[in-house]
Amino acid sequence: MSHDMSEDKLPESHGSAGQHEVATHGDPFADPGLPAHEPRRTDIDERAAKRAERQVSLMFVVSMLATVGFIASYVAIDADKIVYIFPLGHVSALNFALGLTLGVALFCIGAGAVHWARTLMSDHELPAERHPIEADDEVRADVIEQFKTGAAESGFGRRKMIRNTLIGSMALVPLSGVVLLRDLGPLPEKKLQHTGWDLATPEHPLPLVNMNTNKPMKAEDIVVGSLTFAKPEGLEEDDETFQQQIAKDALMLVRIAPENIKDKDSAELGFEGILAYSKICTHVGCPISLYEQQTHHALCPCHQSTFDLADGARVIFGPAGHPLPQLKITTNEEGFLVATGDFAEPVGPSFWERS
Incomplete structure (x- = not known):
């Protein structure tokens, strides 16, 4: 039995009243319109x-x-x-x-x-x-x-x-x-004003400990042109508060020939050309680790603030707002480098209560 396919047609269909009419034969992608609204x-x-x-x-x-x-x-x-x-x-x-x-x-x-x-x-x-x-x-x-x-x-x-x-x-x-x-909070009160070096006094100086060897440092161990990092004695890496404390206590030591030190007040805070500055940049608190011994410039790698360590660590380039704080150091009777007090001003970036 033969079947004439040409006579086949799809039945026409229509949407609900007021809606778009559904297309007939030949357009399978036509808009079917919206279904009839059913009340809830x-x-x-x-x-x-x-x-x-x-x-x-x-x-x-x-x-x-x-x-x-x-x-x-x-x-x-x-x-x-x-x-x-x-x-x-x-x-x-x-x-x-x-x-x-x-x-x-x-x-x-x-x-x-x-x-x-x-x-x-x-x-x-x-x-x-x-x-x-x-x-x-x-x-x-x-x-x-x-x-x-x-x-x-x-x-x-x-x-x-x-x-x-x-x-x-x-x-x-x-x-x-x-x-x-x-x-x-709570408010920092005086916590930002002082560091771990605050324990040092002229009567009871606090030894400087090498960050790499974890041993006290002698003046003869630091040569001209070198850069060394130190921390206060008693601060150990396994302490719970080590990261918080080292963020304020980190110290960098440079030795400059005394005749090349421009700031005499800075020279008096050091010992035989050895100067101790905070390692914390005064811009946003990054650790400073780049030193150019010919110019005595220290560079912060974060935003390129540059400090002249031979001139009181004053800012000579970049966004930092003030010089690096300097720590007064000397030697004890055994020849080890010691601090006799805290930094003269708070370390790190500015804050509201900064004096």
Whole structure:
């Protein structure tokens, strides 16, 4: 039995009333239009709408309580406390509490907004043809009118419970960030004004220890043109606070022929041409490690601030704001280099309380 394929046609189909007509035979990619709008239960059942409103409000209230819990956790839980949480294992109690409460606070705001939009706000689809980016006066007026209509249909003004709880949750969440500013404190007080060399006094000088050998240093060990790094005696690398302390205590020693030292006050703080300067750049605190012995210039590798160590370590190039602080040194009866006091001024970059 033969079959004439030329007579086959695809049946025509149409979308719902008011929607685009579906194309017929020959265009499989035609716009099928929008399906017929189906009302939600909350659109036809006021009890369901009230129930959804209470659910949304409950989420916003939970968000508020979680924010309060975040603040309470930050204040009450010791930062060093460790707890066992299955399946995470041993974790910081403070970090876990902060993460959990902040996560709940943000999640409930988002979930409440989504639930509100899906159950109570208008869900009528409004298709619009593409148009030039710049709108004419009629379109702008239409957009404003649609915005007003959407605002009215959202129930923001009419559903006071949702509105008030949303405002409450949104107002409390930023407090989490405000409380975190507490991590900027407590205030440093005098901690930035002094270093580990503060333990040194003329009566009880503090020996200089070589950073590489971890041994005290003698003056004859430092030759003219050399650059050596030192730390105060008693500061060990396995100390818990070593990184914090070395960031202030790090010292660099240079030996310059006395006749080449331009700043006489700087020469008096040294010993037989050996000068001790802070290794911490006065720009942003990078460690200085590059030295040119012919010019006596020290260069910071981060932003190229250059200091003349033969002239009181004054800044001759770059963004650094002031010279490197100098440490007064001498030798003890055994010939070892020692410090007799702290730096005359704070080391490192400028800060508000800097004198």
